[in-house]
Amino acid sequence: MGTQERKERERDERRNTIVDAAEAIILIKGFEGTTMEEIAEAAELSKGTLYLYFRSKEELFLEVNLRGLRLLSENLSAVVRDEATAAENALELGKAYIHFSREHAGYFKIIMTCQSAGQERTDHLRKSLLFEPGSPLLVFLNVIEKGRLDGTIRHDIPAVELALVLWSQMTGVLQFVHHRPGIFEMFQLDENSVLQNLFYVLQDGIIRNKTLSF
């Protein structure tokens, strides 16, 4: 009898509805502003029940974070074209990352917040976030490695390290841009211009056989 399997499936579904509820509220109220009680209410459960499925608030929130990362990965993968050069793909990845940070600002914020802060208990969970199959970083890495074959991306740096540097550089800039809109007014800067210049800096840093001319 498949009762066992059904039970497991039902449990997964329930777990999912909890994450659904959490997601919806967090995207509106943010990480800190969301309470377990609210989530329980939205999921039509009691608070205690949440703790049957997640050991802590943070663990539940990491699940939402994971969804955000998956969505980001999909968005990134979607712009990679086999017929393009690796360098071109890298550029598109950058654009897609920017696009994501704008179109899914809520998720982006969650991903960024989650990158900092944290307890030891969930350390292993967070660690795996960026490196599970299909994670954003691996999408980058994949393109970088392709760049070794078609020769359009520098290869004097180990691919993993280059991917890691690129990823965190992009993340750093986007984090800055997103979290401090006031700064742009202050210096009368244009956000698009800054990002464009980020690409100039990155490109001249990673594209092979390019003679700089000013």
Added chain:
Amino acid sequence: MGTQERKERERDERRNTIVDAAEAIILIKGFEGTTMEEIAEAAELSKGTLYLYFRSKEELFLEVNLRGLRLLSENLSAVVRDEATAAENALELGKAYIHFSREHAGYFKIIMTCQSAGQERTDHLRKSLLFEPGSPLLVFLNVIEKGRLDGTIRHDIPAVELALVLWSQMTGVLQFVHHRPGIFEMFQLDENSVLQNLFYVLQDGIIRNKTLSF
């Protein structure tokens, strides 16, 4: 009578002792793990008194953050040498930033955490953090602008934007490196190697008249 002045001075001093206490505890227990009660105890005051000097926990913590930023600025400024080229100084700034993130890991963490998260009430405070005279970003900007005069740094990008991009790139990478030590084991990476390669990427991106050769 200088009673008024003395009172103000005493008030400032007391305010300072509170920040001292907060700083000491936060550096050990981190942002979230520190309670107002603890701080009050360490400052030999009652919790209520803290609220006579700071409107909220966050405001007090921003004060600590400000100290961290000032310390960072000092560390950065210290490595800038007038007789060196701007490009050389930029490199040294990068190294100094890395050094700071290691030697003052506690402060670095506070600065990073504070960059995210936050209430509206303290928005203006946080905004001013990075742009007050002598802020880290301005140290970078200063060197970049020098690079226009001695011609060692690319000048096709507005100095402010280049400084901003560089700063947030560095920050992004350092944030990544610091907050995920486990990742380096996972990929058998060397932290120093990654940072070295970050410099390669940055250098080839910003140094003028450099023909890339692989």
Added chain:
DNA sequence: TCATAAACTGACCACTGGTTATTTTTCATT
């Protein structure tokens, strides 16, 4: 039908940031 286990609840706890009525201290004025 009944007994076992799993799911679920809601009252409860400890703790936290923040408030405020009250007390203590300070100090110019008499």
Added chain:
DNA sequence: AATGAAAAATAACCAGTGGTCAGTTTATGA
């Protein structure tokens, strides 16, 4: 030195939070 008003400091208090758990309900299989 006495006094009284203002400033400083306190300690009890509040509301809200994450998390727990004894007890209840529900599902299951014999």
